[in-house]
Amino acid sequence: MAASPPVQKASTHVPSLDEVADVLSAGLGKNFADVSASVVDCPDLTKKPFMLVSEGLGGSPRLADVGGPAFLTPTPQLDKKFTFAQIAKLAELPGAFMIGAGAGPWEHVGCNSEMMNNVILDCDGGVVRNNAHIAKVNPENDGCILEKLTVAEFNLMGNFLVSEGKCCKVLEVKAGKRTGEENFVSCMRKTLQSFYQEKIVALGGVFLIEKGKAKLHIMPDFSKEPLTTPKQVGDWLNFYDMSAPLVCVGELVSHDPGMDLRVEHFHCFSEHGEGGHYHWDITPDDVQYRGYFVLADYIYRVDQPPVITDLAR
Numbered sequence: 001m002a003a004s005p006p007v008q009k010a011s012t013h014v015p016s017l018d019e020v021a022d023v024l025s026a027g028l029g030k031n032f033a034d035v036s037a038s039v040v041d042c043p044d045l046t047k048k049p050f051m052l053v054s055e056g057l058g059g060s061p062r063l064a065d066v067g068g069p070a071f072l073t074p075t076p077q078l079d080k081k082f083t084f085a086q087i088a089k090l091a092e093l094p095g096a097f098m099i100g101a102g103a104g105p106w107e108h109v110g111c112n113s114e115m116m117n118n119v120i121l122d123c124d125g126g127v128v129r130n131n132a133h134i135a136k137v138n139p140e141n142d143g144c145i146l147e148k149l150t151v152a153e154f155n156l157m158g159n160f161l162v163s164e165g166k167c168c169k170v171l172e173v174k175a176g177k178r179t180g181e182e183n184f185v186s187c188m189r190k191t192l193q194s195f196y197q198e199k200i201v202a203l204g205g206v207f208l209i210e211k212g213k214a215k216l217h218i219m220p221d222f223s224k225e226p227l228t229t230p231k232q233v234g235d236w237l238n239f240y241d242m243s244a245p246l247v248c249v250g251e252l253v254s255h256d257p258g259m260d261l262r263v264e265h266f267h268c269f270s271e272h273g274e275g276g277h278y279h280w281d282i283t284p285d286d287v288q289y290r291g292y293f294v295l296a297d298y299i300y301r302v303d304q305p306p307v308i309t310d311l312a313r
């Protein structure tokens with residue numbers, strides 16, 4: 001077992017949910033015609049369409065930002081392997097519920113892949129429930145293959161909400177009929193950034209693309225050539241138009257206090273074989289988003305790469 005990776009811990013600013021709902025409502029209203037943001041009791045997120053392994057999102061909520069794109073480019077660092085149990089422990093919450101976006105375990109999957117975390121662990125790191133998925137490129141036809149992730153491991157990078165999975169009050173955010181250029185996640189993040197400035201407001205959770213289509217990418221197997229330019233990364237990635245309903249898990253941070261955070265990262269899965277990294281919707285008139293989020297009290301930066309890169313973000 002390799003030495004435990006370094007961890008930095010940052011406290012966040014945690015405003016009231018009511019205040020955040022008001023802020024988001026105003027900000028999203030500039031980018032979507034139909035918007036509502038309110039504070040509600042979390043619905044049972046184990047039910048369809050969400051299919052999370054825990055009913056709620058709450059109880060000691062924190063974010064874990066692990067590794068990053070600098071482990072992927074210019075050439076992949078294939079030794080960057082992590083377990084969910086290791087990250088839960090480093091985030092000071094063994095026995096955690098975890099959801100979010102990362103890269104799949106290449107040795108187990110057989111190639112590089114997108115990973116949608118959705119797991120509950122016990123305090124010894126054992127898996128209590130696992131509905132995590134990976135999405136990989138079918139080498140025969142370039143299509144998407146969505147599979148359950150049967151090991152509690154990932155590689156290279158991960159951006160997770162880590163909590164006790166308890167029922168609690170959550171932010172319910174609905175947005176439909178996009179009128180602006182921002183995607184749902186960037187719009188929320190930039191809204192929080194502009195209101196809270198250098199204060200760090202961090203949230204994680206799940207949103208559903210209920211109607212419409214979205215542009216997602218799936219990383220194909222590792223590039224044989226080094227990836228050194230945005231164009232090379234764009235040419236290497238496989239992009240897809242995927243259909244609702246898509247369940248998207250991940251987190252966002254309004255302000256990076258110099259920890260090389262991935263400030264927004266959501267991955268999607270579905271019951272119809274589609275999944276991957278969320279970019280934006282491509283059906284502005286028809287799109288409908290509905291999300292549930294909690295505010296994180298801390299951010300744990302695990303194994304921050306020594307080099308900062310804008311590639312593959």
Ligand SMILES: [Zn+2]
Binds near residue numbers: 101102114277278
């Ligand atoms: Zn991603």
